[in-house]
Amino acid sequence: MTETLRKAGIVPVIVIEDAAQAVPLARALVKGGLPVLEVTFRTAAAAAAIRAIRAEVPEAVVGAGTLLTPQMVADAKAAGAVFGVAPGFDPVVVKAAQALDLPMIPGIATASELSQALTAGLKLVKFFPAEAAGGVKMIKNFLGAFRFTGVAFMPTGGVNPANVGDYLAVPEIVCCGGTWLVPKDALAAGDWPTIERLAAEAAALVQNRG
Numbered sequence: 001m002t003e004t005l006r007k008a009g010i011v012p013v014i015v016i017e018d019a020a021q022a023v024p025l026a027r028a029l030v031k032g033g034l035p036v037l038e039v040t041f042r043t044a045a046a047a048a049a050i051r052a053i054r055a056e057v058p059e060a061v062v063g064a065g066t067l068l069t070p071q072m073v074a075d076a077k078a079a080g081a082v083f084g085v086a087p088g089f090d091p092v093v094v095k096a097a098q099a100l101d102l103p104m105i106p107g108i109a110t111a112s113e114l115s116q117a118l119t120a121g122l123k124l125v126k127f128f129p130a131e132a133a134g135g136v137k138m139i140k141n142f143l144g145a146f147r148f149t150g151v152a153f154m155p156t157g158g159v160n161p162a163n164v165g166d167y168l169a170v171p172e173i174v175c176c177g178g179t180w181l182v183p184k185d186a187l188a189a190g191d192w193p194t195i196e197r198l199a200a201e202a203a204a205l206v207q208n209r210g
Contacts, residue, residue, distance in 0.1 A: 008036035009206030012181040022049035028192040032199025040065035054080035070096035131158025168209035
């Protein structure tokens, strides 16, 4: 899964209220060159959206985000998610994911949380909220102490087209989560060409990564 995420480089973070929009949205993102998607469990439509994408857009790799409880983990797995993401590190949630063989990427923002994630057997963590928590500079500081562990990062939160290149230039950053790829107004209007264009622009940035 880590190599799949590295190849993708940028993962659209999707908040979807209407599951009927899931398939055309996924098709637009995949067509634009971003095949790995994170559907957040912030809405009641999340599980249905993941099921629909898995059924009708087989080329998409779909994960579930904002997994805060073991039940959310179970629901995500049942819906067909192939990886899970959380904004923070909760050992109970991590263990629930491990018990279901669901690759889990918990959020960390401190050295203590990172250390706990490594103790739990995890090598890939989400750095969140990335920009507010110190951005690329903070990740490089973490690496000064933790690089030897083989840890890798998926920064999310405040990452945008202007700074994503700085993140992707760090070898230990596998990919970045991007919320800018699915603007609320474009999603509400079903403006798939705009979303496809944003995805294509992001995919081009990945091709230029250091």
